[in-house]
Amino acid sequence: MEIIGILFRLTGGLCLFLYGMKVMSDGVQQAAGDRMQRALNFMTRNRFVAVITGFVVTALVQSSSATTVMLVSFVNAGLLTLTQSIGVIMGANIGTTTTAWIVSLIGFNFDIASLALPAIGIGFIVRIIKWKRQAWGEAFLGFGFIFLGLQFLNESLPTVNPESLEFIQKVSQLGFGSILIGVAISTGVTLMVHSSAATITLVLALAYRQVINYEIAAAMILGANIGTTIDAILAAFGARTAAKQTALVHVLFNVVGSVIALIFFRPLLMLVDVLTPGASEGEGVAAHLAMFHSVFNIMCTVVFLPFVRQFATLVSFIIKDDVKKDESGTPEHYHFVYRSASIQDTPELSLLRAEKEIRDMAGVASSMYAAFSEALKAVPDAENRGEMVGALMEDMRKKEAFADEMREALTAFLIACNREQLNPRTGRRISLLLRVIADLEDMTDDCCGLVYLLERSVKKNQIIKGKEMEAFIPYVNQVEDFLTLVREQLGRSLTAEQLHHARELEDNIDQARNRLRKLGRKRIEAGKDVKTELLFIDMVRRVERLGDYCYAISNALAKMR
Numbered sequence: 327m328e329i330i331g332i333l334f335r336l337t338g339g340l341c342l343f344l345y346g347m348k349v350m351s352d353g354v355q356q357a358a359g360d361r362m363q364r365a366l367n368f369m370t371r372n373r374f375v376a377v378i379t380g381f382v383v384t385a386l387v388q389s390s391s392a393t394t395v396m397l398v399s400f401v402n403a404g405l406l407t408l409t410q411s412i413g414v415i416m417g418a419n420i421g422t423t424t425t426a427w428i429v430s431l432i433g434f435n436f437d438i439a440s441l442a443l444p445a446i447g448i449g450f451i452v453r454i455i456k457w458k459r460q461a462w463g464e465a466f467l468g469f470g471f472i473f474l475g476l477q478f479l480n481e482s483l484p485t486v487n488p489e490s491l492e493f494i495q496k497v498s499q500l501g502f503g504s505i506l507i508g509v510a511i512s513t514g515v516t517l518m519v520h521s522s523a524a525t526i527t528l529v530l531a532l533a534y535r536q537v538i539n540y541e542i543a544a545a546m547i548l549g550a551n552i553g554t555t556i557d558a559i560l561a562a563f564g565a566r567t568a569a570k571q572t573a574l575v576h577v578l579f580n581v582v583g584s585v586i587a588l589i590f591f592r593p594l595l596m597l598v599d600v601l602t603p604g605a606s607e608g609e610g611v612a613a614h615l616a617m618f619h620s621v622f623n624i625m626c627t628v629v630f631l632p633f634v635r636q637f638a639t640l641v642s643f644i645i646k647d648d649v650k651k652d653e654s655g656t657p658e659h660y661h662f663v664y665r666s667a668s669i670q671d672t673p674e675l676s677l678l679r680a681e682k683e684i685r686d687m688a689g690v691a692s693s694m695y696a697a698f699s700e701a702l703k704a705v706p707d708a709e710n711r712g713e714m715v716g717a718l719m720e721d722m723r724k725k726e727a728f729a730d731e732m733r734e735a736l737t738a739f740l741i742a743c744n745r746e747q748l749n750p751r752t753g754r755r756i757s758l759l760l761r762v763i764a765d766l767e768d769m770t771d772d773c774c775g776l777v778y779l780l781e782r783s784v785k786k787n788q789i790i791k792g793k794e795m796e797a798f799i800p801y802v803n804q805v806e807d808f809l810t811l812v813r814e815q816l817g818r819s820l821t822a823e824q825l826h827h828a829r830e831l832e833d834n835i836d837q838a839r840n841r842l843r844k845l846g847r848k849r850i851e852a853g854k855d856v857k858t859e860l861l862f863i864d865m866v867r868r869v870e871r872l873g874d875y876c877y878a879i880s881n882a883l884a885k886m887r
């Protein structure tokens with residue numbers, strides 16, 4: 327019964343600690359998500375700075391899993407390259423050691439409640455006040471829950487000693503087998519709780535109370551480093567090849583590093599004992615284990631850092647791009663697999679992936695319109711114009727169907743994100759992105775409609791040429807330039823100056839539309855073929871509507887501040 331009671335108290339303390347980790351991580355990412363993204367993108371151009379960046383970010387969010395999930399999202403969104411992400415992963419592994427140092431420096435004899443309760447009180451007050459810094463209140467709340475969880479972990483093992491747990495005593499006497507068992511148990515626990523920090527904190531508490539010895543505790547820290555890769559693996563499901571490669575980098579780095587540490591396990595412990603003052607038992611064991619965690623990750627980084635490019639080449643060889651594409655380069659079907667947020671995910675990071683997919687959707691619309699523009703110019707002089715527009719129409723149908731699949735999947739994804747706890751800015755951003763997706767899909771419909779009109783003009787020999795074509799081509803080019811501008815700005819917030827430029831483009835397109843419609847009506851009055859002129863006016867109308875969509879998207883981007 328004593329053991330059952332201990333297990334219940336231990337589980338409660340661990341869950342409270344884990345919940346605090348999630349709340350604090352969510353709060354920091356909500357408060358600094360955009361700035362963190364820009365910092366990562368700027369500071370990962372150099373491998374050494376990338377390591378420092380990974381360390382700092384992980385120390386802030388107190389979770390290497392959160393950092394690696396963030397990295398997978400950024401790589402998947404095209405914001406970081408595989409090579410850039412490797413240094414950050416190495417730094418994240420060093421950054422996660424700060425949790426062990428905090429626990430060891432505070433110590434289990436410290437009155438943790440003196441830190442926890444004020445943090446919870448401050449965090450709650452900041453969180454309920456309606457202002458833009460609410461997310462920091464959530465971070466303070468999480469900070470308080472972490473320390474409260476530590477206190478429960480400390481109090482859950484007040485009377486335990488090695489003699490009361492015969493099973494642990496027997497396991498401790500298996501030599502190197504004890505080390506391997508410790509690695510396996512810790513890996514399993516970390517896989518279940520999705521947090522190496524929580525596992526390591528539990529290990530420190532068990533070692534401090536002498537439930538497990540120093541060697542087994544150190545082995546369990548290695549197991550926690552292996553188990554923490556689960557979140558990167560889960561984040562890579564349904565992601566692009568580069569994101570899967572990034573997850574594999576994390577797995578290989580942690581697993582291979584742990585295997586090397588096991589080979590040199592006892593010399594590594596001797597080095598830690600030399601570097602850390604005091605005995606490696608009792609009150610001093612937490613500091614020794616924190617040093618072991620740091621030395622292990624720093625040495626792994628020193629060994630692997632010079633081979634970043636070779637590492638990237640290796641994972642690129644193991645995981646290859648297997649997306650099937652048609653002759654035009656567009657995948658046959660759109661695949662966008664997403665899952666509910668895990669303990670390390672936040673909707674703010676999920677939006678990065680959605681924004682990358684939306685940029686790809688804009689690329690589909692842009693390529694469709696560019697294909698129409700080229701065909702329009704080539705039709706009058708083409709000998710095989712029927713075959714040309716027929717093949718183009720078939721390609722347009724495929725791309726339009728692909729865009730429909732994109733709209734359905736991305737809309738469902740953003741709605742799922744919207745069900746999560748969001749700050750007001752993120753909720754507003756999701757609403758704007760949903761409008762952008764709808765406008766882009768409507769653009770692909772109109773591009774398909776334009777090619778249909780072009781195909782009909784060829785079949786009925788109602789070719790637009792002469793003065794009409796000379797006036798029409800600059801008009802088509804204006805909309806193409808507008809679409810290119812919008813596509814390049816997706817994912818960014820338009821400035822007031824850029825929005826003014828978009829307004830000027832829209833006005834110019836409207837004026838050109840009026841001139842072209844007037845030209846068509848005059849030609850009808852002059853006795854030209856009515857059906858040809860009506861088809862011309864219909865094309866003018868559809869092209870102008872594309873300009874309207876571009877301006878609507880520009881307005882949406884301007885509001886994303």
